[in-house]
Structures are given as C-alpha cells and as structure tokens.
Amino acid sequence: MAYLDHAATTPMIDAAVEAYVAAAREVGNASSLHRPGRLARRSVEESRECIAAALGARPSEVIFTSGGTEADNLAVKGIFWARRAAAAGRVRIVASSIEHHAVLDAVEWLGAHEGAEITWLPVDGVGRVSPEAFAEALGDAGDVAVATTMWANNEIGTIQPVAALAALAATADVPLHSDAIQAVGQVPVDFAASGVAAMSVTGHKLGGPVGVGALLLGRDVACTPLLHGGGQERDVRSGTLDVAGIVAFATAVEASVKRQQEHAATVSALREELVARVRAAVADAVYNGDPVNRLPGNAHFSFPGCAGDALLLLLDAAGIACSTGSACSAGVAQPSHVLLAMGADDDRARSSLRFTLGHTSTSAEIDELIAALPGAVDRARRAYRPAPGR
Numbered sequence: 001m002a003y004l005d006h007a008a009t010t011p012m013i014d015a016a017v018e019a020y021v022a023a024a025r026e027v028g029n030a031s032s033l034h035r036p037g038r039l040a041r042r043s044v045e046e047s048r049e050c051i052a053a054a055l056g057a058r059p060s061e062v063i064f065t066s067g068g069t070e071a072d073n074l075a076v077k078g079i080f081w082a083r084r085a086a087a088a089g090r091v092r093i094v095a096s097s098i099e100h101h102a103v104l105d106a107v108e109w110l111g112a113h114e115g116a117e118i119t120w121l122p123v124d125g126v127g128r129v130s131p132e133a134f135a136e137a138l139g140d141a142g143d144v145a146v147a148t149t150m151w152a153n154n155e156i157g158t159i160q161p162v163a164a165l166a167a168l169a170a171t172a173d174v175p176l177h178s179d180a181i182q183a184v185g186q187v188p189v190d191f192a193a194s195g196v197a198a199m200s201v202t203g204h205k206l207g208g209p210v211g212v213g214a215l216l217l218g219r220d221v222a223c224t225p226l227l228h229g230g231g232q233e234r235d236v237r238s239g240t241l242d243v244a245g246i247v248a249f250a251t252a253v254e255a256s257v258k259r260q261q262e263h264a265a266t267v268s269a270l271r272e273e274l275v276a277r278v279r280a281a282v283a284d285a286v287y288n289g290d291p292v293n294r295l296p297g298n299a300h301f302s303f304p305g306c307a308g309d310a311l312l313l314l315l316d317a318a319g320i321a322c323s324t325g326s327a328c329s330a331g332v333a334q335p336s337h338v339l340l341a342m343g344a345d346d347d348r349a350r351s352s353l354r355f356t357l358g359h360t361s362t363s364a365e366i367d368e369l370i371a372a373l374p375g376a377v378d379r380a381r382r383a384y385r386p387a388p389g390r
C-alpha cells in the first residue's frame, strides 16, 4: 500500500513506541501520593518540561488533553465562557472559515446554544487569512470573547501569518487561539514567540500516539473547564493522566521538532516530485493552496469532472491511500468547506484529493500513485454524475 495520508495520521516513531511500552508496564496514578504515584508524576512532569522546551512554552502552560479535538474545544469554549463571565458584553467569536471541524463545530455550537455571535473570517484564493481582514473583523473588539485561526490548514496545507494575526489580537486585547496540530514538526512553531494565547497540539500527527495531545494555554489566559472532576491539569482539565501516552507524546514532539528542518527539506523535495508528476499525468489537474507558503508534505489537487470520493475509492483499490476534504452527510459527499471558502465552485470543491507525505514516505510510493492515477481519473470521469439536487 502506498500511504499518502500522513495528515490524517502518521506512523508512530520507534522511540515513541518504545517509550510508550516501557511506561505502560509501570503502575501508578500520577495523582497518588505513594512511590509508584510519585514516579508516574515525575514522568508526566518531565514530559511536560520536554514539550514546553520544544514548543517555546513554560511547563505550567502545557495542559494535557485526550488529543486535538479536546484541546480545540477546550480553547474555544473555555476561553469564550471565561471571557463572557468576566464581561457579559463579550459574546462575539472571530474565527477563520477554513478551520478544522473540531474548531468550526465548537464555534457553531456556541452560536446555537450559548448565544455567541460569530464573525467568519474570509480567506483568499490560496486559503490565507489576511491581517487586514482580521483587523476589520476585530473592529473595536470590545465585544470579542475569543478569536481562532489555525496555524496551517489540514486540507490544503496553507500556512497562516500567525504572528501578524497574534499581534493584532494582542493590541485589541483579545485572546487568539491557534490550532497548530498540522504545523508542529513540519514548520517552526514557537508558542511564546508567536504571541498566541492558546495553541492546540496532538500526538498522532507527529509520530506519537492517538488520543493524547495538549492545549498550550498562556498563564494569564482564563479558561473555564469542559470536564469536571479531579482538576488534575491546572484545574482546567480533569481526568486521570495517561502517563504512557504522555511520555510517548513528549518523545515524539521532541524528536519531530529536533528533526523539523531536515524533515521539511526531504519531504518537500518528495512533494515537488509528486506535484510535477501528477501534473504531467493529468494535464488539467488544479493544484490548490499556497504554492509556496504551505506544509512541506501537502499536495492538494482538484481533478475536474471527477467526484473526489469515487477517485479515492478507485485509488484505494489500486493500493493508494489518500484523502478527500469532503465530508459525507446522509450518503452524499459534501463539498469541502475549505475550497468553497477559497472561492472554488461546487464542482471543484467536490473533485479534490489530498496527498500528504511524512517520515516514512518514499519515491516508490509516488511511482505507485502515478501508475494508477490516469486510469482512475478516466474511470471516475466516465462514472461522474452531479450530486442530486444540482
């Protein structure tokens, strides 16, 4: 199988597997006072220090969660609730229109159930939020509870001007959250230097396990908990800590940040090869996203006249694993909200495929893709029927 879906999840690195297994053999609740508990606590705190050092944060700013979805929900809902509790007029959320569903749906839920007013930020044709649009959306900002714009987009790979956006948010005294889940280990990420108030990270996109992540939360940023219980993480997050997961996560964060430059150079060279060969194989393929300022492993195309999901299944049958941005609702593929926000029409937004490379990728996998792609595109075109109702 050619695995071209590293943005969905990437294989764990050996060091993280080994760290996980060694820690999983030990017993001890990190909140217990006895010796096994204290040893577990020490592993957690060393992991916290390691992640903080790798990502430019203080250890006390690292709040462990069950992954990216929880970190995003905690940031968006928790900061919204805390800021509105401090000043009732703060009911607005400023969010980019190309966020991952973990942010997008949390924002929409606050709109539907908590009376939040939402200002969606537009993006340009390559999926970039402009600082000017952000400044305009903030307005005088007195009514803004929280703003959120991702570091790099999971679908089209475009990297956002996070530091410029954070500077505007700081001037307006609005906490900015950034979902950096696709960015860590791919591009330089420094929490303190970026100026964001909160930042989400997850293990399984950078060589660690699924089900563990962190919200980096500035020490002075108030955040109301989502989960109530033992208050293990700064009273902001409750739940017995997953010591083995945390140790493996820290191992992967440290390794991915250390190797980031080398990884980016290798993977972007492979990506360039993939892009050139896809274009040569399918002349009318449209390359989406920022051609320059994008994640090193991301190549995203629309194939005119094809349904992305049909193409995905044809490639799967040929041994190629990739992804489409479109979600499925009631059996009907929905167009990608990211491409629609970038101004793509419905057909282009339904005809896209994402190929993402990572630390195990090889040129041989690109050979396999190129051998299968033209035939799959031909078949998908012949089978193409517009979605019902259009």
Ligand SMILES: Cc1ncc(COP(=O)(O)O)c(C=O)c1O
Pocket: 007, 008, 066, 067, 068, 069, 070, 072, 100, 102, 150, 153, 154, 179, 181, 182, 202, 203, 204, 211, 213
């Ligand atoms: C940008 C982004 N945010 C959030 C998530 C969710 O993270 P997790 O799978 O750890 O819940 C993902 C993973 O698909 C993602 O790519």
